[in-house]
Amino acid sequence: MKLLCCGGSNGTMDMEAKNSTKEDEAVGKHSGLGIRHFQIFLLFFALTVAYALRVNLSVAVVAMTDAASVNPDFPEYDWSEQTKSLLLSSFFWGYVITQVPAGQLARKYGGKVMLLSGLAVCSVLNILTPICARIGGWQLVCALRVVEGLCQGVVFPSTHTILSQWAPPKERATLGTCAYSGNQFGTIIMLATSGVIAASPIGWPSIFYISGGIGCVWAVVYFFFGAGSPQECKSISAEEKKLIEMSQADEVSNDQELPKELLPTPWLSFFTSPAFLVLIVAHSVHNWGFWTLLTEIPSYMKNILGKDIKSNALLSALPYVCMFAMSFVFSSISAQLNNRNCISRVTSRKLFNSIGLWIPMVTLIGLAYVNPDQSEVAVVLLCFTVGMNGATYLGYNMNHIDLSPNFAGILMGITNGVANIMSIIAPLIVGFIVTNEHDPEQWRIVFFIAAAFYLVGNTLFVIFGKANVQPWNDPPAKPRRNSTPQVESQH
Incomplete structure (x- = not known):
């Protein structure tokens, strides 16, 4: 990584400064809140709804x-x-x-x-969960959750596609962070309120009725006020505009004959691009560590430290409150x-990704050596670990749009698909290693593996990662009859 003093000039920085001149002038004329910020606000609540619908069963199943x-x-x-476990997975x-x-x-x-169709259908299915449990048992609930997963699979790729249309490059990291912080907000709200709802007179079915109902309200609002791009x-x-x-x-290429939604998808270029391959790695190692924490830390706290944080809604939500705030x-x-041109875009991506992965790497190792009588220290380290993960929103998470605004949604779909396979594998590996949940030595191996993933993954991202638009962002369209050949734009 290359850090520069504010106001300094040097190759890459000079080029980025020149490219941002027109944008700075435009921002000066329209620097206040605008429609783009309202669209990001709608995306924030979309992701809040998505994560509320995703995690509500983990709390409700206890009451059920x-x-x-x-x-x-x-x-x-x-x-x-x-x-x-089958239902939750x-x-x-x-x-x-x-x-x-x-x-x-x-x-x-x-x-x-x-985005609208996926979350609307998922919200309706959520409302039907108590009925399905009554008439079809766990088998029907399991089938329902699979379909909900299919519906929510569109959320991140669609969100990235919309962000690529609405966010100016210099605001991309900020607006993207604001949108994706809905992930933590939805998790916090659901973890903090589900237990109270289940114990109230309206009971556990209302966990699904309320979260699904809010999702339906969001869908109506987004139908009337949401827009996929400034042109719409x-x-x-x-x-x-x-x-x-x-x-x-x-x-954006200025010589495209076809609308960008009709451009051929350069699949081979994706998987032969070092910048994209290391992006897959960075996303995957983040998910490995994040889901290791999410699924296994409660067991570690209970069996090693004698403190079951899952029984306390506040402690369960606290790490995500830290991540939400730190983002x-x-x-x-x-x-x-x-804004002060202190740092190039590529340096910014690598810097914040390093904060989000290398600092948690250190704290994970620290967690492995916490004594059983130091549970408070363990909670602090856990909160610090998850909180620092919030920096990755400014790292790999926005890098898809940097590499290819035209194909940002597809790139996110690829990396998120691979990363979520890692999310499934990580807890299985933990189960293979930790045969005795009360053995600190076995848990240390788990934390060391996650820390090693963070180290290797981010190192590759720092070495090979890029933040400039790649040549395959504007693939040449196939020549049409009675038309001149398409010339590939150069970047």
């Missing part, structure tokens, strides 16, 4: 299988631990399948259509560095 101790007025199901079976197709469909039909938005001002178009001018702290720092 032990209603007598929570609220005996509602049905109780005799489901084994194996059945509950079934969502990801469908989720992985639709990642890559979703990116392609978002390019063809628009990000709004895919009727309420955007001419000045703001010009700002976005001018800022993205250097990332905005990092976003503000990034905005200041970019």
Whole structure:
């Protein structure tokens, strides 16, 4: 990585400064809140809804299988631990399948259509969960969760497609962080409220009714006010539209005969690009560590430290509160560095990705050596580890759009699909290693493996990662009859 003093000039920085001149002038004329910020606000709530629908079963299943101790007025199901694990994992079976197709469909039909349809159907299915449990048992609930996963597989690729249309390059990291912080917000809200709802007079079915109902309300609002791009938005001002178009001018080919949604997808170029291959690695190692923490830390805290944080809603949500808050702290720092031209885009991506992966690498090793009588220290380290992960929103997470604004949704679908396979494998590896949950030595191996993934993955990203638009962003269209051959744009 190459850090430069503010106001300094040097090859790459000079080029980026020249390319951003027109954007700076446009921003000066329209620097306040605009329609693009409202669209990001809608995306924030889309991801809030998505994660609320995703994690609600993890809390509700406790009340569904032990209603007598929570609220005996509602049905109780005799489901084994194996059945509950099957139900909790079934969502990801469908989720992985639709990642890559979703990116392609978002390019063809628009990000709004895919995001709206996916979350609307998922919300309705969520409302039907208590009914399915009553009439079809765990088998029907499992099938329902698979379909919900299929529906939510469109969320990230569609969100990236919409962001690539709405976010000016200099605002990309900030606006992207604001949108994706909905992930943590939805998790926090659901973890903090589900237990209270289950114990209230309205019971555990209301966990699904409320979260699904809010999703339906969001869908109605987004149908009327959401837009996949500035060109589709009727309420955007001419000045703001010009700002976005001018800022993205250097990332769009000026000699394309075909609309970009009809451009051929350069699949071979994707998988022969070192910059994209290391992006897959960076996304995958982040998911490995993140899901190792999410799924296994409660067991570690209970069996090694004698403290079951899953029984305490506040402690369960606290790491995600830290990540939610820190993502905005990092976003503000990034905005200041970019506004003062202190740092190039590629350096910014690598710097914040290193903060989000290498600092947690150190704290994971620290967690491995916490003594059983130091549970408070372990909670602090856990919060710090997850909180620092928020910096990756400004790292690899926005890098898809940097490499290819035209194919950002497809790139996100590919990396998220691979990364979620890693999310499924990581807990299985933990189960293979930790044969005795009370053995600290076995848990140390788990933390060392996650730390090693962080180290290797981010090192490759720092060495080979790029943040400039790749030549395959504008593939040459096939010549049409009675037309001159398409000339590939140069970057």
